[in-house]
């Protein structure tokens with residue numbers, strides 16, 4: 001997916017489908033030119049870093065620019081202790097950190113279910129100083145069960161499946177599933193999580209070190225009286241591009257702009273991947289998928 005995205009972004013002249021995707025997901029405001037390469041430079045940079053750092057499978061010890069993908073939560077050991085609000089504390093044996101694991105969004109709440117969670121972990125030394133370790137991506141166990149199930153085939157199946165039905169319903173609320181949201185979902189989720197990794201983005205914003213892209217929240221705008229939810233999925237990514245901060249590229253980049261939003265990049269890359277298929281398909285403005293040339 002990252003390869004496809006770079007392939008389309010690096011063309012001397014964008015093909016019309018890539019042009020539209022840039023316009024819909026990043027450079028969406030009136031008067032802005034989707035062909036302006038400066039504005040898209042941060043998106044390109046993140047895909048290049050993902051390609052450079054995550055391409056090779058590492059068999060030895062993982063370094064600070066590697067990502068380790070966890071499919072279960074066996075690294076969390078109960079400590080028998082609780083924090084002052086009575087929440088159980090766990091020891092992450094790979095990082096030596098005490099964590100509030102049960103609080104993690106994988107477990108869901110009324111508003112939000114995550115499919116995976118990324119953590120740029122650090123080792124805490126005895127003297128309190130910290131050292132960067134590899135990035136962890138935790139695939140949520142419900143999501144893993146779901147993608148392993150025979151029901152996971154098409155968008156329709158996704159909505160009709162009885163596997164983790166209530167959980168899917170929770171996720172649906174966040175996602176508002178359009179065609180492109182369900183396309184190659186496991187790959188897209190992984191790419192989404194990789195953009196949260198330190199190796200994809202690690203820069204200072206003033207004094208603050210910013211590791212990885214964020215789940216940028218959709219700004220509250222007239223006509224969309226929603227709570228400021230993270231811009232997951234096509235519909236919300238489009239709103240973010242239209243009403244969020246301006247996308248300006250690498251210089252003067254903004255936390256709240258579409259090019260700092262993990263899912264905007266994942267959606268762009270999966271759309272590029274679709275274009276590169278033998279039976280290529282394009283994304284339409286409403287996020288649905290159309291076969292090209294039939």
Ligand SMILES: [Zn+2]
Nearest residue numbers: 196214215262
């Ligand atoms: Zn995310």
